[in-house]
Structures are given as structure tokens and as C-alpha cells.
Amino acid sequence: MPVEDGSYLAAFYRAWISLRGLLSGGNLHAILSEAERGEDAIKKAYEDVLIASANSAVNDVLTRQYAIVKAGHDRVRDMRDNHHLSGELVKHEDGTGAEDVEVEGIREHMDVIASCGKKVGVVDHLEAGTIKLTRNDSPDNLHHYLPTSWVSKVDSRVHLNKNSRETELGWKANASECGCGTC
DSSP, rough: OOOOOOOOOHHHHHHHHHHHHHHHTTTTHHHHHHHHHHHHHHHHHHHHHHHHTTTTHHHHHHHHHHHHHHHHHHHHHHHHHHHHHHHHHOOOTTOOOSSSOOOOGGGTTOOEOTTTTTEEEEEEETTTTTEOOTTTSSSSSEEEEEEGGGGESSSSSEEEHHHHHHHHOOOOGGGGOOOOOOO
């Protein structure tokens, strides 16, 4: 999170959000909820000042600034709400804890991207709690299976919480070897 100019209270609040992010396991919904709480406090402070400065010379300037603050608040709120509805829920890097990713969003022919950004395969289909990769996109022309617990998020692609090396070392030759507990 970039550090910006501001008060000591603002710097403390940015540090709090960073700490909250670590404690929540990188749960984006929790981080956005906390950011919205901070935006609520800023918005309330402006509302109080607008009431106190009614009919003063600075009221027009404060009203314009308040509109910007409110737009920022609404943007953070919308990001939180859209994230919650999208099913893009984040897991810990080791694949444990946090909420389950909406694997229903995984479709055939979606690219599978390692945490380092490298494409490691293409989804063939879901099978017994795993992602079966197509063999055409495999370096050894074989199908490989990944546990769905390795998925960190799903958008137009499937994003993993493992880098490409970890993925290739850990993928399995069949679904039952993945240890997903459904086989």
C-alpha cells in the first residue's frame, strides 16, 4: 500500500489496514470492509464540519471536497460489495484457511496462471475435487491434476497460489493422487 502525505492519524490508519490484511489472511473482503469503515469516519467528519460551517465562506469549498470524499467512500463500498458477490475469495498461500473459492466459476478452456504470472496449463474439466489440465498444453503431453485448494481466485482465468515450479512439481497424474478428500 503506497504511503501518501497526511496526518499521523492517517499514517496509523494505513498501518492498521496493512496489519488487518495480514491478520485476515489477505481476505480482500475484510480489507475493503475496514477501508470502508475509514471512509465512513472521513465522510462523517466532513458532514459535521459542513453543518458547523453552514452559511460561511468556506462552505462551498468544503461541499466540493465532501462530494469527492463521498465518491471515494462509495467506490470502496462498491468494490467491497462487488468482490463479495463475485466469488473471488482469497486463500492463504498454503491453500488452507479462508473461504473456499467459487470453483463453479471454473470453465473448460480457461487458462491456469501460477502466482508468478506464468501460464501453467488450460482447464480440461473439473474432476473429483480437482482441476484436470489439457494434455495439449502440457510440456509432456500428459493430463495433470491440481487440487482446487490451490486456486486463489477465478476471473476470466484460474489463478493459483503456487508458483509455476511448485505447480509442476506438485501436480499429479490422476485425481485420486491429489489428496482432495473426495476420492
